[in-house]
Every structure is written in structure tokens, then in C-alpha cells.
Amino acid sequence: MAGKRYLVGIFGDEDIVLGAAESVRKKDVKIQEVYCPYPVHGLDHALGYDRPRMGVPAFFFGLTGTSLAFLLTFWTMGWDWPMNVGGKNFIPFPTNIPIVFELTVLLAAFGMSFTFFLTEGLGPTAKPVIFDERSTDDKFAMAIDLSKNKISDEEITQILKEAGAEEVNVKEV
Amino acid sequence: MSSVVSPIREHLVTNGKTHHDVTEDICRHVEAKPTKEWKIAFTICLIILVYGTFWVLRTWWEGLGVWGLNKTVGWAWDITNFVWWVGIGHAGTLISAILLLFRQKWRTSVNRAAEAMTIFAVICAASFIVMHMGRPWLAYWALPFPNTFGSLWVNFNSPLVWDVFAISTYFSVSCLFWYIGMVPDLATIRDRATGIRKTIYGILSLGWTGGAKTWARYEDVSLILSGLSTPLVLSVHTIVSFDFATSVIPGWHTTIFPPYFVAGAIFSGFAMVQNLMLITRVVYKLEDYITLEHISLMNKIITLTGSIVGIAYITEFFIAAYSGVEYEKYAFLNRATGPLWWSYAAMMTCNVLSPQVFWSAKLRKNIVLSFVIAVIVNIGMWFERFVIIVTSLHRDYLPSSWTYFTPRMGDIGDYVFSFGLFGTLFLLFSKFLPVINMAEVKAVLKSSSERKPGDKH
Numbered sequence: 001m002a003g004k005r006y007l008v009g010i011f012g013d014e015d016i017v018l019g020a021a022e023s024v025r026k027k028d029v030k031i032q033e034v035y036c037p038y039p040v041h042g043l044d045h046a047l048g049y050d051r052p053r054m055g056v057p058a059f060f061f062g063l064t065g066t067s068l069a070f071l072l073t074f075w076t077m078g079w080d081w082p083m084n085v086g087g088k089n090f091i092p093f094p095t096n097i098p099i100v101f102e103l104t105v106l107l108a109a110f111g112m113s114f115t116f117f118l119t120e121g122l123g124p125t126a127k128p129v130i131f132d133e134r135s136t137d138d139k140f141a142m143a144i145d146l147s148k149n150k151i152s153d154e155e156i157t158q159i160l161k162e163a164g165a166e167e168v169n170v171k172e173v
Numbered sequence: 174m175s176s177v178v179s180p181i182r183e184h185l186v187t188n189g190k191t192h193h194d195v196t197e198d199i200c201r202h203v204e205a206k207p208t209k210e211w212k213i214a215f216t217i218c219l220i221i222l223v224y225g226t227f228w229v230l231r232t233w234w235e236g237l238g239v240w241g242l243n244k245t246v247g248w249a250w251d252i253t254n255f256v257w258w259v260g261i262g263h264a265g266t267l268i269s270a271i272l273l274l275f276r277q278k279w280r281t282s283v284n285r286a287a288e289a290m291t292i293f294a295v296i297c298a299a300s301f302i303v304m305h306m307g308r309p310w311l312a313y314w315a316l317p318f319p320n321t322f323g324s325l326w327v328n329f330n331s332p333l334v335w336d337v338f339a340i341s342t343y344f345s346v347s348c349l350f351w352y353i354g355m356v357p358d359l360a361t362i363r364d365r366a367t368g369i370r371k372t373i374y375g376i377l378s379l380g381w382t383g384g385a386k387t388w389a390r391y392e393d394v395s396l397i398l399s400g401l402s403t404p405l406v407l408s409v410h411t412i413v414s415f416d417f418a419t420s421v422i423p424g425w426h427t428t429i430f431p432p433y434f435v436a437g438a439i440f441s442g443f444a445m446v447q448n449l450m451l452i453t454r455v456v457y458k459l460e461d462y463i464t465l466e467h468i469s470l471m472n473k474i475i476t477l478t479g480s481i482v483g484i485a486y487i488t489e490f491f492i493a494a495y496s497g498v499e500y501e502k503y504a505f506l507n508r509a510t511g512p513l514w515w516s517y518a519a520m521m522t523c524n525v526l527s528p529q530v531f532w533s534a535k536l537r538k539n540i541v542l543s544f545v546i547a548v549i550v551n552i553g554m555w556f557e558r559f560v561i562i563v564t565s566l567h568r569d570y571l572p573s574s575w576t577y578f579t580p581r582m583g584d585i586g587d588y589v590f591s592f593g594l595f596g597t598l599f600l601l602f603s604k605f606l607p608v609i610n611m612a613e614v615k616a617v618l619k620s621s622s623e624r625k626p627g628d629k630h
Contacts, residue, residue, distance in 0.1 A: 014619065021385075033384040037192065037361070038616040044389035052393035058401070076317060076326035085330045098335040098412055102342040105405045109346045109398055113353060116394045117379065120387045122356070126380025133364040136357070136383055138192035138615070 003173045004147055006032065007156055008131045009165035011140040014040045020142065020163035021046040027159050029151060032143040035135035054112055061111025062104045069103035070096070129173050143171075183466040184623035185279055185614075190461055192615045199607045200362055202457050207604055210456060218596035225590020232304055232583055239583025245576040246566045250584040251305045252416075253558040254591060257441065258298035259340065259413055260434070260554060263406055264442025265291025266347055269354070270402035273395065278621055279470055281613040282462045285358075286453060287446045288351040289606070293598040294445070295344045297591040302340075304587055332415040339412040343405060350398050353391075356381045357612040410438045417561065424504035424565030427492070433485035440478035440524070441554035444547040447471050449599065451544050453608055462609055469537040475550060476531040482557070483525035500570070508564045512577055516556050516564070523553020 011017040014036075021034060021043060031047060044052070077083060078091035088095070117123060135141040142165070144156055151159075157168045190198070207215075232239050242249055265288040272280040303309045315337045317327045327334050359378035366374055381387070414434035417425035447468070454463040493505040509517050527549045531537045568575045602608075 033386065035383045036385060036388060037196075037383060038357070038612040039388040039392050040385070040616075043385045047385055049386050049389060052390040054390055054393040055397055058397050062401075072317060073329045077329055080319075081325055083326075083328060085328060088330060092330055095330040098332075098408065098415075099329055099338050101404075101408055102335075102338040105401050106342045106345060109349055109401050112394060112397060113349055116353075116390055120390065122379040122381065122387075124376045124379060128380040128382045130364065130382060136361040136364045136381075137196045 004145060006131065006171045006173060007144045007146060007153065007160070008169045008171050009142040009144070009160035009163070010132060010134070010167045010169070011142065011164060012138070012166050013164075014140070016164040017140040017142065018043055018046055020160070020165070023163045024142070024144075024159055029144060029156055029159055030148050032145045032148075035131060035141040035143065037136050037138055037140075040140075054116060057115040058108045058112035061115075062108030064111070065104040065107030066100055068107070069100040072103075073099055131171055132169070139166075182621070183464070185282065185464065185466065185621040186462055186618055187464055187623045188461045189623060190618065192618060195462075195611055195615050195618065196361055196365075198459070198462070199358075199609050199611050200365055202603070203362055203605060203607060204365070211600065211604060215597070215600045218593055218600055220593075221589060222593030222597050225586060225593045228583060228586025229300075229304055229590050232587060233307070233309060237305070237307055237583075239581060240587075241579050241581040241584055243576050243578070245569055245574050246563055246578045248566065249563050249578050250559075250580055250588060251301050253555065253562055254588055255298050255301040255305075256413055256434075256558045256562075257551075257555050258294045258301070258591060260410065260438035260441045260558075261445045261551070262291045262294035262298060262343075262347075262442065263410060263435075263438035264446045265289070265294075266343075266350070266402050266406040267439055267442065268446065269350060270399035270406065273399045274403060278617045279467055281617050282459075282467060282609050283446065283450060283471075284613070285351075285354065285610045286449055286603075286608050287442075288347065288354065289599065289602045290446060290449055291347050291442075292344070292351060293595050293602075294442075295340065295347065296598065297595050299340060299344070300591060300594065301587070302336075332412065332419050335412045336416060339409045343409045346398070346402060346405060350402060353394065353398070354610060354613075355606065357383060357391075358607040358610060361611055362607065407435055410435045422565055423498070423500040424508070424561065427489060429485055429488055429492070433482060433489075436478050436481040436485065437524075437554060437557060440475060440482055441551055443471055443475050443478065444550035444554070447475065447543060447547040448551075451540060451547075453603065457603075457608065459609065462614060465538040465540075468540065468543050469534070472528075472531040472537040472543055472546075475547070476528045479524055479528035479550065486521065486525065503568075504565055507568055508560060511564065511568065513560070513564045513567065516560050520553055520556040520560050523549045524557060527553070 009020070011020060017034060017036070018040060021031065024031060025046075025048065034043060034047065036043065073096040074091050077096075082090045084090075085092075131143045132139060132141040142160065144160075146153060146156075149156060153170075160168050186195075228239075240250065265284075268280050268287040269284040272284075303312055306312055315327065315334065317329075319326065327337075356379055359374050360381035360383065363371060363374040363378045411431035411434065414430035418427060418430040420426060450463050450471070451468070454460055490505050490509075493501040496502070508514075527546055530542070530546065536542055563578045567578055
């Protein structure tokens with residue numbers, strides 16, 4: 001089955017791939033993605049991605065946690081079954097802070113992490129497309145979708161080589 | 174192309190390791206058959222675990238009478254062990270979260286093992302709560318659920334309920350943090366594996382490919398998780414200290430408890446990490462990743478936190494004297510000079526005096542000494558909890574009910590159980606999962622690795 005054809009440029013150094021991402025994009029080549037064995041700072045910027053905003057889901061899930069915890073403690077202790085504990089208020093705000101804090105952190109952490117899994121398509125049943133197995137070891141793989149580029153294969157290969165690619169492979173997915 | 178290498182800081186990775194060497198050195202242990210040493214160690218831990226399990230089952234079968242508790246001392250080894258293990262469990266999150274926020278690059282070689290240790294230590298701690306329940310099948314009563322007799326809920330004013338929430342949140346978030354940190358490394362193992370191993374590590378690595386966008390979000394997630402875990406880790410031991418501090422027992426009812434407990438937790442946790450690191454480093458030949466510099470930095474933190482708990486011990490004494498409260502004054506005088514004086518002396522010597530040897534830069538890099546001091550520190554921290562708990566209880570308000578505490582085989586057997594459990598879990602981890610965070614070490618390799626002469630990378 002003939003699927004999409006990709007050109008995969010293999011780079012051996014983080015600084016070279018960082019420069020290559022910029023220079024290749026300047027020559028109007030659309031990069032599908034650069035696969036790295038470890039995070040390279042500035043690469044997302046060089047590829048023109050937006051700043052990651054994982055804080056947004058974290059904040060809203062955290063807020064949900066806070067509200068649910070207040071609801072739980074106030075409703076159970078003050079409304080559903082009011083308990084007289086040492087003559088304290090039925091809704092003892094300060095003594096609920098630990099519960100509220102813990103549930104805020106719990107929901108924020110899990111909510112954000114599962115949002116991350118969802119947006120990145122990560123999960124135990126995920127079937128990843130691996131362009132080059134060395135990209136989790138020590139090489140950087142720059143994948144270029146040929147169907148989305150109008151420039152010819154040879155030219156792109158040349159551009160990648162000029163940008164510092166050690167090798168350029170064709171991969172069908 | 175070379176990047177800036179600090180001429181002042183010591184190298185975090187020595188011997189000119191390349192990125193591929195990192196993969197090889199760490200994956201080798203996951204891929205190879207278990208070594209003879211590993212098998213021997215695993216067998217020993219399993220035997221200890223089985224012996225301990227016998228005592229845990231006996232504790233449940235016969236009741237808490239197998240412990241040495243008496244009418245005056247109603248809390249002793251069980252809660253001592255619980256607090257001790259939870260405290261040890263703090264180092265992992267501290268190393269991975271707080272040191273990440275402070276941009277300490279040396280954490281990269283240590284954080285994975287430390288986080289694993291955190292999780293196993295919290296499991297050990299939780300096992301003491303369940304043991305102490307006596308009827309473990311009713312453990313769910315600690316959770317807020319409307320029971321069948323009416324809607325009677327748990328008491329949210331109680332520090333013990335706070336503890337349930339704090340420990341379970343801490344455990345869940347630690348597992349999450351640990352696992353997310355491990356996903357890229359599991360993908361590395363997946364891409365090297367074949368057959369059934371490829372399938373297993375393929376499922377475990379959640380389909381990670383390491384795209385630049387994923388990495389950017391991943392780093393954002395790590396940073397925010399650190400930001401969330403930092404107050405979390407401080408809150409957990411604060412809440413553990415509330416178990417004591419919110420009571421009205423002289424010796425427990427002190428406002429210094431939360432910071433003092435947190436410092437003690439970091440202290441004992443780092444000592445445990447130090448022990449495990451020193452063993453792993455030798456057995457797995459990781460001297461180039463866990464360098465003398467790492468050991469020295471760990472020792473600095475041990476000395477700092479040891480001195481903080483030292484100040485806390487002295488402050489407690491001063492405040493007891495200054496308060497003018499007879500009961501408080503007696504509780505502390507009894508701690509230092511009463512029938513359990515030896516435990517107080519052990520605590521003071523192990524925790525306050527012993528780490529002071531690390532003021533010498535040469536001794537900080539002495540491996541044998543670092544190991545010995547780390548063991549001593551954990552003995553001392555166990556005694557700290559014993560001192561706080563038992564010496565505050567054994568001579569209460571009524572001299573006719575004054576007693577002494579002597580542990581029985583049940584106490585010892587249950588404590589042995591936790592060591593068996595911890596050792597077994599840690600050995601399984603060190604065999605099947607990468608003990609060092611490969612991706613993070615690779616990321617600091619260029620700026621912090623020692624070059625061989627003529628090395629170009």
C-alpha cells in the first residue's frame with residue numbers, strides 16, 4: 001500500500017538541527033515535525049509553534065478541584081450531617097484548607113496530564129509513526145511531507161544536506 | 174559546533190560520554206538478563222518480605238496485641254515507621270520538583286531513582302496505616318462516602334482525615350510525575366527492543382515519538398507539575414506533623430512542628446537516596462553519571478537539613494523552658510534525661526553531630542563515609558520520631574500510669590516487612606525500568622559533560 005511519502009533528514013547535533021529548522025523553513029519547505037531524543041530549547045520557536053499553554057487546563061482543573069472540595073466539606077459537615085466537634089463551627093473554614101488544597105493539586109495535576117496525553121495522542125493503544133528509530137537515541141529526524149510541498153524531492157534533499165543533514169531517507173507511511 | 178562549558182562548575186557526566194553512550198549504558202541493564210548479584214539480592218529481599226508478611230498477617234489475625242503497646246503508650250513503632258517512611262519519601266519529589274524549579278542540572282542523573290524510591294517509601298508508609306487499622310478490610314471507612322446507616326461522613330476537622338487526602342494525593346501525583354518523566358525513556362527502550370519486549374515497552378511508552386511540539390508541551394507539563402508538587406510535598410509532611418501538633422499532648426503541641434518535620438523529611442530522604450545511589454552506581458557501573466560531584470552535593474544538602482533539625486531540637490527545648498508550662502518543661506526534660514535518654518542521645522548524635530563531618534570538602538567526596546553517614550542519619554531520623562512519639566507518651570499526667578515501652582516481635586516483624594517490600598520493589602524497578610533519566614541527561618550533556626581531548630561533539 002502506497003501511503004504518504006516523506007523525506008527524513010537525519011541530524012546529529014542539537015545546534016545544527018536548530019539552525020536547520022530555521023534555514024529549511026526560510027526556503028519555503030514545510031516541515032512536518034522534528035523528532036528529538038531530548039528536548040531542544042528553542043526548537044518549537046524555530047518551527048513556528050505557539051508557546052505551550054498547559055497552564056490553562058491546569059488552572060481550570062485546579063479550580064474545579066477547589067470548588068468540589070469546598071462543596072464536599074461544606075455540604076457534608078454543615079448541611080447533610082452537621083457534626084459538633086469540640087464546639088467548633090459547623091462549617092469550619094480553616095480546618096478544611098488541607099482537603100481543599102490537596103484536591104486542587106490532585107485535579108490540576110491529573111487534569112493537565114490527561115489533557116496532555118489527549119492532545120498529543122498518547123495512550124497505551126497508540127500506534128505511533130516512527131520515522132527513524134534512532135530519533136529516541138542520539139539523532140534528530142526532520143520529517144517533510146512531500147505531498148504538502150511543491151518543491152521537488154531532489155531540491156529538498158539538497159536543502160536538507162546544505163542545512164547539515166547527515167543523511168536523507170525516503171519513508172513511506 | 175561546541176557550546177559554552179562552564180569552567181567553574183564540575184562536570185555532571187565524565188569520561189566524554191556521547192548521546193549514544195548514554196542510551197547504551199542505561200538500557201544495557203534493562204535489556205540484559207538479571208545478573209547473579211541481582212538475583213541474590215532479590216532472593217534475600219523476597220525472604221525478608223515473606224518473613225515480614227508472616228508478621229503482618231499475624232498482626233491482623235491476633236490483633237495489635239502482638240505489638241508492645243500498653244495502656245499509656247498507645248502509639249509507638251507503627252506510627253514511628255509510618256512517619257519515617259513518609260519522610261524518606263519526600264526526597265524524590267524534592268529532587269525532581271524543587272531542584273527543577275531552581276534549575277539545578279545535577280538532578281538529572283538522580284531524579285528517576287529518587288522518584289521511584291519516593292513511591293516505594295510511600296507504599297511502605299501506607300502499609301503501616303493499614304496494619305494499624307487492625308481490620309484492613311474496612312480501610313475504605315477513611316474515605317468520604319455516605320454509609321448505609323445514614324449519611325454519616327468522615328470528620329474533615331481531623332488531621333487523620335487530612336492525612337488520608339494528603340498521602341493519597343501525594344502518592345498519585347508522584348506516580349504520575351514519575352511515569353510522565355519515564356515515557357520518553359521507555360520509547361528509547363521500545364525502539365531498541367524486539368519481539369514481546371517491543372510490544373510491552375510499546376504499550377508502556379504510550380506511543381511517544383518525541384516530536385518537537387510534544388517535547389515543548391512535555392516540558393511545560395513537567396514545569397507545572399513541579400510547581401504543583403513543590404507545595405504538595407511541603408504540605409504532606411506538614412499535615413503529618415499536624416497529627417501530633419493539633420493534639421494537646423505536651424511535647425507534641427508545638428507550632429514549630431511543620432517546618433521541622435519537613436526539614437527532617439528532606440534530611441532522611443536525601444540520606445536514603447544517597448544510600449541507594451551509591452549502591453546503584455557501583456553495581457550498574459554508573460560512575461560517569463553519578464559522579465563524586467553528585468555525592469558531594471547530596472552531602473551538602475544532608476548537612477544543611479541536619480543542621481536545621483538540630484536548631485529545631487534546641488528551639489523546642491528553649492521554648493519549653495521559656496513557656497513556663499510545667500508539663501511542657503517536664504516533657505522535654507524527660508526526653509533528654511528520663512528512662513529513654515538513650516534514644517534522645519542517639520537522635521542528637523546521629524542527626525546533628527554526624528553530618529557535620531561534611532564541612533570538609535575531602536570527606537564529602539569519600540564514598541564509604543558518605544554511605545555510613547547516610548545510614549547513621551536514617552537511624553537517627555527513626556529515633557527522632559521514636560523520641561517524639563514514645564517519650565511524650567510514656568510518662569503522662571498521672572504518675573501511677575507511667576510505663577516504659579519495649580518492642581515485641583510483632584513490632585519488629587512488621588518493620589522488617591517494610592524493608593522487604595521496599596527492597597523487592599526497588600530491585601524490580603532497577604531491573605525493568607531505566608534507573609537514570611536518559612533524555613534529561615542527554616539534554617545537559619553538551620553543556621555539562623567532560624570532554625575527552627580532541628573530542629569534537
